[in-house]
Amino acid sequence: MLILSAAAAFFLPFQFLLNFAHDDSFFYIKTANNLSKGFGSTFDGVNITNGYHPLYFISLVILFAVPNFLASASPEFLYRLVFLYHEVLLLFSFVFLLKSLKLVLKEKYGSTLILLIIIMLAALVFIRDYGLESHLACLIISYFLFLKAKETENGRSNPVDKSVLLSLLFLTRTDFLISVIPLVLIADIFTGKEKLKHIITSFIFINITALIYYLTNYYFFGHFATVSGMLLNAFPVVLLKENINILITDPAKLYNQFARIIFFMISIILFTVFYTRNKAKTEAEKKFFGVILGFGAGSFLFVLYHLIFNTYSIREWYMTVPVFISSVMAALMAGGRKITAYITLLLSLIVLIYVFTGSRIANYKYVSGYEYAKAIEKIVGADERVYQVDYCGVTGFFSNRNIINGDGLINSFEYSGYMKNGKIDEYLKKYDVKYYSTYSSESLLKDSVYTDKTFSDKINGKIFIFDKSSLALEMPFRWSHIAFGLDGKWYLFKF
Secondary structure, three states, X not given: OHHHHXXXXXXXXXXXXXXXXXXXXXXXXXXXXXXXXXXXXXXXXXXXXXXXXXXXXXXXXXXXXXXXXXXXXXXXXXXXXXXXXXXXXXXXXXXXXXXXXHHHHHHHOOHHHHHHHHHHHHHHHHOOOEOOOHHHHHHHXXXXXXXXXXXXXXXXXXHHHHHHHHHHHHHHOHHHHHOHHHHHHHHHHHOOOOHHHHHHHXXXXXXXXXXXXXXXXXXXXXXXXXXXXXXXXXXOOOOHHHHHHHHHHOHHHHHXXXXXXXXXXXXXXXXXXXXXXXXXXXXXXXXXXXXXXXXXXXXXXXXHHHHHHEOOOXXXXXXXXXXXXXXXHHHHHHHOOHHHHHHHHHHHHHHHHHXXXXXXXXXXXXXXXXXXXXXXXXXXXXXXXXXXXXXXXXXXXXXXXXXXXXXXXXXXXXXXXHHHXXXXXXXXXXXXXXXXXXXXXOOXXXXXXXXXXXXXXXXXXXXXXXXXXXXXXXXXXXXXXXXXXXXXXXXXXXX
């Protein structure tokens, strides 16, 4: 399997592999690449940032260390390496998950359940989020479930190992500290032995890890929180109504995040009923399923928190861990009855074929962005700076140029101050930014003047206007989704 994964990562068409990532994936990848080269924790080469979750970021820095030491690795090679890394994460997640189910279910474990797990996870989890932290979180959860399964079989408690895993889960997504981790910990303690020892051990490991992380943030960046967390968190302002409206009116989110939220919610409700009413479960199943329910309940709090307080609503990769858990729940419920299992298997296969064909094979999501990035590389000097508000992960990474992230999520706290105070002009002058990059599905040209109202006025309060003579590059823009597509133009202006 590892050989097949390596072959897929390094021999499949590059544009096909790009469809497994998100634009935000390249925030992680480029920032980690810059740190591994000794340039510091920066995406744009200008601003120092902590706008990422630490464990996955550190793993990328380590991954890039060897190729960057031996040679100046190309962005294309590094992304293929990231793709292979994720294939390995997913392979081991799958192995530990199956091992845990085999230990708990014993004679109930069989080929039908294995097929259900494979197809459901492939359709809903394993073909997305390359370059983001969610697959690493799935591996940690799978290994945690494996330890729980071993505990139910041999009766020996291992609170230290599980506390370390929960600490690592926190470092994988720090917002799990107030959602997933407490609920999992409660479920694990109440279904295990040596409860007091478990409570003390977990409290020590998780709290020390959190304390070190936040103090490190403060020492290096002057703030306990991340810059992205500060900008995304609207607390105490409640955004539930606005965020739900976005999910059901935006076609991209309706067929993605919203659909997966519905699947997640139905799975949680049904599994709760299944867990509380099924009297035939063994003691091992009760304990193991109780922890799975803890992960589900914690994931529900995670989703609810972001629905209420996140200024960007539910982003696509936020749903990967909740759907990973709910896919396991659905497979466990369906696997016990042949007819239900076959129907679920068929439906899952249809979803996999539909999603894989529509969003991976017949897709051109990043083709124009990649080509535009390569064109920028030829026009913009290596030491010159470009300002781009949206969709700058792909352009920033593959152009090998200093593209400043205008929404501030992978930027500095200094930049966020300029942004909040409506002083972007001062920031651009201070850092001698030479170019402005944007895209639009409508022509920005009216009477030889380009006006970009698409993003900037919403993000930082400034509308950028350029004379036609300032246009340095214009290229076709094309973006596709399984539900719809956009066509327009890329624009690069010189200040």
